[in-house]
Amino acid sequence: MRIFGQDLSFIECFFFTITKSYTSHNNLKDQLTNILLKCRRSPVKSFLLSICLLLSLLLQPSILQAKWKFPPLPPPYEYGNLLINRTSEVNQVKPVFFSHWSHRVKYACRVCHLELEFEFAANSTPITEEDNINGMYCGACHNGKEAFAHTRDNCDKCHSGKISAGQEKFAELTKNMPRTSFGNQVDWVLAASLGMIKPRYVLFQESEKSDMNFRNRLELQAEWNFVPPAYFPHDVHIRLLDCGNCHPDIFNIKKKTTPHFEMDYILEKKFCGVCHLKIAFPLNDCKRCHPAMENQPGF
Incomplete structure (x- = not known):
């Protein structure tokens, strides 16, 4: 069989085909192709290369794990916890402990990250005690009506300085929730769908959440051909977020126009x-994003 003017054996052609479909990165395709064509003069080298290519296909999860280092996961009760310490220790007080899991049962993400103008990145929002007293940021809810007030006798409830604070509360709050194996080990989307939690979508706005009925499910092809496509469900996200949370700062609004x-x-x-x-x-x-892909131990 001839490919690019070269006579190749059946096994070489087989792995040539696999190599060309192995990845969508043209440089890597060309490099692997050149190696295969050079090795064809030596049956031993060709055979060994074929074995290596076969092993690489069988070890795809290991390849992914080696390429992308996923951050280690904390215990479930710590996942989503933050220590807010932009100015706390400078002012000789302990950092603020904030748990996303205790707030997400009551409020949609957009309440804090749109209405109350919290940045997504921790410690990047210029919160001050004066702001809280005046009803901004945390003070919008912690006013003695919506939640416990910003008073001296309540200081330690937030200023604990411990990332693991609230472990017992977490166990009690989530004991009957649907489970997963990752993050908080709680399927929050399913919990909301079952009515087990009913997070408020708005805090200040008088109008209720509009029913956009935006059910676009985007298929996102991966750069690596052996990685199945990811799917993005808009309807799940707009139950918690505002369109402006993602567009246009994080994603371009037009499909396939977001670089990198x-x-x-x-x-x-x-x-x-x-x-x-x-x-x-x-x-x-x-x-959760790549339905045809198996979760891998160690990822």
Whole structure:
């Protein structure tokens, strides 16, 4: 059989075909092709290369794990917890402990990250005690009516300085929730669908949440051909977020026009990684986005 003017054996042609479909990165395709064509002069080298290619296909999960280093996961009760310490220790008080899991049962993400103008990145919002007293940021709810007030006798409830604070409360809050194996080990989306939690979508706005009925489910092809496509459900996200949370700052509004939308950048807390590294279900839960992909031990 002749390919590119070269006579190749059946086994070489077989692995030539696999190599060409192995990845969509042209440079790697060309390099592997050149190696195969050079090795064809030596039956031993050709055979060994074929074995190596076969093993590489069988060890795809290991290849992914080696390429992308997923951050280690904390205990379930710590996942989504933050220590807010922008000015706390400077002012000689303990950092503020904030748990996403205790707030997400009551409020949709947009309440804090749109209405109350909290940045997504921890310690990047210029919160001051004066702001809280005046009803901004935390003070919008912690006013003695919506939640416990910003008073001296309540200081230690937030200023604990411990990332693991609230472990017992977490166990009690989530004991009957539907389970997963990642993050908080709670399927929050299913819990909301079953009516087990009913997070408020608005805090200040008088109008209720509009029913956009936006059910677009985007198919996102991976750069690596052996990685099955990811699917993005808009309807799940708009139950918790506002369109402006993602568009246009994180994603361009037009499909396939967001540059560098790749796993390398996602792991740098960009794109999906803004939420799906430490707050929403983590990237280790491969099947949640790539349904045809198996979650791998050690990821």
